[in-house]
Amino acid sequence: MHLVTAIIKAHRVEAVTEALKDAGVTGMTIADVQGFGRQRGHTEVYRGSEYNVDFLPKVRVDVLCDGGQADKITDVIADAARTGKIGDGKIWVTEVARTIRIRTGETGEDAL
């Protein structure tokens, strides 16, 4: 069991969701997040003065999947989220120790 986590641009969420559905993914979770990478922040203007903002709004996508599916899902997300410009985000995969579906108590792959 793996957890694929992606930090992507907000306006790519729709494309990523569609691509994941097409790839057979049955569930995903998204959240508004703030962060920075190599892009660092950006400059904003408020009442005539410029200032730097470190954190930029991004969307975090979490997809739980079968171990063998992780690479494929990573590629699907990367392809759908890519604009080629700085700030496209990152994807990482972590191993998951245990999963359980709350309603039925199913565990492991059955819980997906």
Add this chain to the structure above:
Amino acid sequence: MIGLGIVVLGLWAVTWYFSTKAGAAMLGQTAPTTQATDIVNPLNTTWTLVTAFLVFFMQAGFMFLEAGFARTREVSNVMISCIADTCLCALLFWAFGFAFMFGTGNKWIGHHYFFLHGAPHTYGSTGVAFLAFFLFQYAFADTCSTVTTGAMVGRTAFGGDLIYSCAVSGFIYPILGHWVWGPDGWLATMKTPFHDFAGSTVVHSIGGFIALAGAIALGPRLGRKFKRDGGGMPPGHDMAIAAVGGVILWFGWYGFNPGSTLSAMDFEGIGRVATNTTLAASAAGLVAMFFVYPRAHKWDTGISINGFLAGLVAITCPCYWVSPFGAICIGAIAGVVVVLGVDLLEYLRIDDPIGAWPVHGLCGIWGTLSLGLFATGQFGGATSTGPDPSTSFKGLFYGGGFHQLQFQIFGSVIICASTFAIALIIMYALKAVGVLRISAEHELEGLDIVEHGAPSYHPEYAYMGYSPIPSGKSPGVAVPRGADSPTISVGE
């Protein structure tokens, strides 16, 4: 016998009135004489100004309504668009808009009072202070100008916004408005005049059709899917703001419609107009609410707001000439018309995020026509000293036949078609020059960041200067004594 008594009593009252007047004139050698206009004109001017302020407050309503129905990424843009409209409109109306619309001239355009030069003390026969009348009409022009922004939310470049706003409040609204409301406009001076009491056509249809032209020229927002393509209107981001905005507009309408008498002396008239306005809005809100309920078995807040606004727009033209029951009928039909208008735009794949055309354009037409159906024939017009029933007319349902109705249709078609044609030319010209719409990349980021430098909503912790316990590293932030201690002591 009773009739005779009343006549005698009336004769006595008249005689008594003139005798005291004569007495007053005799006394006039010592006391200053007071003419009727010395009381009536200030009274009517005060009424006009108070209602002008109410109409002006509709800007706040539009800002809230449009912001609520918009997405978070363009709220700041909605705000500044309305601010820019309001400021631009005042200066343009001062320079030439008012002259085009309310200056004497010919049938097509006015050409007096440019820069308010040569203004008399009072405007025309209204007895209202000239500048009070100017302010009232400016607030109307501003309303028309702001209506147009509604259908263009979310993708219009701010530069293009400024240019077309100049065209709306400096030229389109004043010149077309002159045809109906100008002292010698051709629709007002026809043998059977076209009637529009407070502007279903002049303000709302003009604004609505410019909005429609804008929405067509712009095209839909990126990623907007329409109902027949398996999508729908993206939900507004804040229904509380949108609903309060709608109610503020309703409140402002108490200036818009009753104020259009320009006369507090017609006190029955302003009472009737205010009540008709309320009843039409209420009927329309409820009808729209119930009309869409069967679709998804949900009570739809957004369409209810558009519903009562549709009733308000519809009653704006006939409010003076119809009965309260007529107003309810007019509002009820508007509640259906607005929903069908929204459906039509959805079918035609035209993206109007606020519903500016269904509410203002389409229900403006319905309101204008409804006068030809529901005019009771009891009421003529408001003058500075009271009602003037001599110019009354009847609608179809009150035995007046199709006479007034056909002129209402004629006026509405002329104004809507002219507006739409001119607006399409302007919008497509701006599009050809490339200033109408922002780039796709910028649109995805959102107008607020791209055009105005910062988002409207942001997590405060991501910004400098927000830290409950200052680190002491940021320059300019005073570190309170003991702030570096790990615990915060209370009551020190």
